[in-house]
Structures are given as C-alpha cells and as structure tokens.
Amino acid sequence: MMLRSDEAKIEQASAATARLARLLGRHAWQEGTSEAPIPGLYFNRYSSEQPSEYKHTMYWPTVGIAAQGKKVIKIGDNVSEYSGSRILVAPVALPVGIQTIQASPTEPFLGVGVYLDPQKIAALVPQVYPDGLPSVGGRSANYVLDGDPALIDAVARLVSCLDEPGDGRLLASLAENEIFIRLLRSPIGVYVAETVLNGSDAQRVAKAIDWLRDHFAESLKMADLADMVHLSESSFREYFKSVTSMSPLQYQKALRLQEARRLMLAGERDATAACRLVGYISDSQFSRDYSRFFGSPPSRDLAKWRTGRSS
DSSP states (O other), rough: OOHHHHHHHHHHHHHHHHHHHHHHHHHHHSOOOEEETTTEEEEEEESSSOOOOEEEEEESSEEEEESEEEEEEEEEEEEEEEEOEEEEEEEESSSEEEEEEOOOOOSSSEEEEEEEOHEEEHHHHHHOOOOOOOOOOOOOOOEEEOOOOHHHHHHHHHHTSSSSSSSHHHHOOOOOOOOHHHHHHHHTTHHHHHHHHHTTTHHHHHHHHHHHHTTTTTTOOOOHHHHHHTHHHHHHHHHHHHHHHOOHHHHHHHHHHHHHHHHHHHTTOOOOHHHHHOOOHHHHHHHHHHHHSSSSOOHHHHHHHHHHHOO
16 A cells, blocks of 8 residues: 555656646757757657657766656667656666657657766765765666656756756756755665766776777677776676676677668768778678667668658
8 A cells, every 4th residue: 555655755756747847848849859058958859649760879877857758768678668757867878779659749758868977976975975885786777766856856947047047057057966966865876876986896887888989899809898897707797787788799789780870871881881880890790780779671771761851
C-alpha cells in the first residue's frame, strides 16, 4: 500500500513537471534539439504524431527531464522509457538510439537537459559527502528515476533565467549548482560522484571513454587500453560494461558506425571511403555491422534519408 508521503511526492512532482512544461512551451520553440542561450542547457521539441525512427547520436553526461510526451532511449541492449516527470541521468558519454513515441502538434514532446560539468561536480562532492562516498552497489549506464520535485523545480529555475535579461549571467550558475547538489543527494548520486572521483573504477572507465572517442578509428588492443587506466584486462572489461552497458569493442563499433553515417549523410564520403576513414578494413563487415546497428545497409539507408529530405 502506497504511503501518503509517497502519494504527496508524486503529486508534487506532477505539479512541478507541469510548471516546467509551461516554461519549455515558451522557450523550447525550435523543432528538434537546440542549445539554450545559457551554456550547458539544451531543449528538445518534437511535434510529429508518428513515432520517429531511432535517431543515433552521442549522449553526453547529462541530467534530463521529459516534461511532456514520451521517448525510448536505447543504450547497448538496455532500453528505457523516458516520460512524464521521470528524470534520466547518463553519468558518462554514451552512443545511444533515441525514438520519440508520443508527441503531437498540440502537445509536442518537450524535454530539457543539463550537461554534467565534471569540475563543478567534483568541487561539490566533498560538501555533499563530507565523510566520503558510501559503498557502490550495482551500476548502470543510465538511470531513470521517479521525479524528485525539488530537482525538477531546480531545473525549472535554470530555464526561468531566460525570462529576464541578466538572470542568465547572475543566477544561472546558482541554479546549476542546486541541480548538481540535488542530483548528488539523489538515490544515484554516488554513481555520478564516482565518475569524477580520482582513482575510482568509474573515473578510470571515463578516461578510457575519452580515449576511445578521440581514437575510435585506431586498432584497439584491450590489454593496452586496460593498462592505460591501470586496471587488469578482466577488471577493465567488467567495469566498462557495468558503466556503459557495452563492451569496449561494442562502444568503439558504435562510435565508428555513427561517424561513418554522419560522413555519408553530409555528402562528404561514399560508403567505401567512410568505412575506411572510421577504421574498417572489410567492406562486407562494415555493411553487416551497419545493417545491424541502423536497420538498413548503407546504400538503402542513404537512399531512404534522401527520399525523406525531398518529400
């Protein structure tokens, strides 16, 4: 049986989300994803009634709220629904697939995200955890939490800094710090803190991710990457998958395929040139991996994209 305090929190979260949706209705006017005038803040707005195809992109360390509508987010084999007042946290950079499943012209999907600033979070960790971090249980690549009214209101205060000239310069940093503090105090705060804690397993994985993002086209030797972050190969594999829901090789493959698709859709390279630039040696292996990842082989995917643009 649900306690009254739980019922009250759900009602408060719903009210806070409604207030946030009204704010986003004013400021998230651009279709798609747009950067707000406040650094580190971005908006999502999607108005099509038809479920979108999966959009494959890089999801930077973020706390986000779906104030209106629904999305599905796929990370590796992990699929999460992102809707209502639920809060999504991605502690590290991840290649993801995103699908909007509920939106309309009259009630568009409205979302807001705040990028996690590792330096600011690292400065706040000793204040939130003065006695050190508690022990860490099971990890996950992303966390979808029931809405915390205080955190939702803090995000709304950051967005509302756009209402008055000068508020962004004077008040945005205060609202951002409140968001990070409330996130650190949340049930998954310790996992976020761990990614910025020097010497932690998660922080070592974060360093490996940074290297992979900069060198994804290079041949990957697992032992070398594990040695780079001072872990045994077996421990590195285990920690990496617990943080990202992917093996290092799967992560690298996702980066390669996303970059190859970007090059082709931008008209910069054909499939053969793109697959070589991202590190593939075999055209047939590239085509098989591309088909599994995006649902169509490169030539058909490109033709479908061009047809969609011309319609």
